[in-house]
Amino acid sequence: MEQYLQLAYLNAWEYCPRRFYLEYQLGEMEDNEHIIVGRYLHENINEEGTTIEGDTIIHRQQWVWSEHLKVSGIIDAVEERDGQLIPLEYKKGKMAEHLNDHFQLCAAALCLEERTGREIFYGEIFYHGNRRRQQVKFTSQLRQMTVDAIASAHQTAAGKIPFPIENSKKCQACSLMGICLPFEVKTLIHQGV
Numbered sequence: 001m002e003q004y005l006q007l008a009y010l011n012a013w014e015y016c017p018r019r020f021y022l023e024y025q026l027g028e029m030e031d032n033e034h035i036i037v038g039r040y041l042h043e044n045i046n047e048e049g050t051t052i053e054g055d056t057i058i059h060r061q062q063w064v065w066s067e068h069l070k071v072s073g074i075i076d077a078v079e080e081r082d083g084q085l086i087p088l089e090y091k092k093g094k095m096a097e098h099l100n101d102h103f104q105l106c107a108a109a110l111c112l113e114e115r116t117g118r119e120i121f122y123g124e125i126f127y128h129g130n131r132r133r134q135q136v137k138f139t140s141q142l143r144q145m146t147v148d149a150i151a152s153a154h155q156t157a158a159g160k161i162p163f164p165i166e167n168s169k170k171c172q173a174c175s176l177m178g179i180c181l182p183f184e185v186k187t188l189i190h191q192g193v
Contacts, residue, residue, distance in 0.1 A: 003070070003157075004065060004070050004071060004072040005024075005070060005071045005072075005150065005153055005154060005157070006071070006072060006073045007071060007072070007073030007074070007075075007104050007107050007108055007111075008073060008104065009023065009024050009153065010071065010100075010103055010104055010107050010146075010149060010150060010153055011100045011101065011103065011104040012024070012100075013100075013149065013152070013153040013156060014098065014099055014100035014103050014104075014149055015098060015100045015170060015174075016165050016167075016170055016171075016174065017152075017153075017156050017162040017165070018161065018162045018163065018164055018165065018180055018182070019174055019176055019180065020153060020156060020157075021156060021157070021161050021162055022161070022176050022179060022180060023176070024157055025157055025161075026161075028176055028179050029175075030175045030176050030178065030179060031175060032173075032174075032175035034092065034093070034173060034175065035175050037092055038091075038092040041090065041092055041128050042076075042090065045060065045076055045077070045090050046060075046061060047060060047061065048060055048061040049061075055081065055082075056079050056080065056081045057079065057080040058077055058078075058079050058080075059077065059078045059079075059080075060076070060077045061074055061075075061076070061077075062074065062075045062077070062078045062112075064108060064111035064112050064115055065111055065114075065115070066107075066110055066111040066114045067114070068114060069107070069110060069111070069147065069150050070150075070154065071107050071110075071111060071150055072111070073107075073108065073111070075087045075088070075089065075108045075112070076088055076089050076090050077090075078112065079124075084120075084121065085112060085116065085118055085120050086120070086122065086123055086124060087105060087108045087109050087112060087120065087123040087124075088123065088124050088125070088126065088133075089101065089104065089105050089108070089123070089124075089125050089126070090125075090126045090128070091125055091126070091127050091128065091129075092127075092128050092129065093127060093128070093129040094127050094129035094130050095125070095127055095130075095134050099145070101125050102125075102136050102142060102146075103145070103146045103149050105123045105125060105136050106123070106136070106138055106142050106143060106146040107146050107149075107150060108123070109123055109138055110143065110146065110147075120138060121137065121138060122135050122136060122137045122138055123135075123136050123138065124136065163185070163186075163189070164180060164182035164183075164185050164186055165182070168182075168183075171183070
């Protein structure tokens, strides 16, 4: 049976393929302040169930999967408004320039479309850092980039551990820096070791 990639790992892959490999293939996990704060913030939204707020029906903790893309996972919430399904993810920080959150949300929407047969035009990400929702439109370009990212993540999982990325800012915020040793590995590579 083929292995399904969890949506959260797609987020990790886009952030850093080496981090993804360490977590997904080698089972490495390590907490840092970002992980702990994110886990704490999710405690309030991790309850399953359906509620109604005004004219919005909110389904929390929705399990979805795509047999076509071989991905699965839990969407924090799916809102029904004006006849539309709107996947919603909660994130700790602020909107970043990276597409990892967008890929995770778009992949969740692709799963939801496959499960429901309904087209989903956009989703939303609530960032606790600035307490705002960002609307993410599922354009054909984002859909294709997400499908490509899923394929690349599956390929990465089946290959050798990737080299460290060049973005040292990402490395400094990564909980796995002490396991990955990006700067030490790069130094050894430059020395031809």
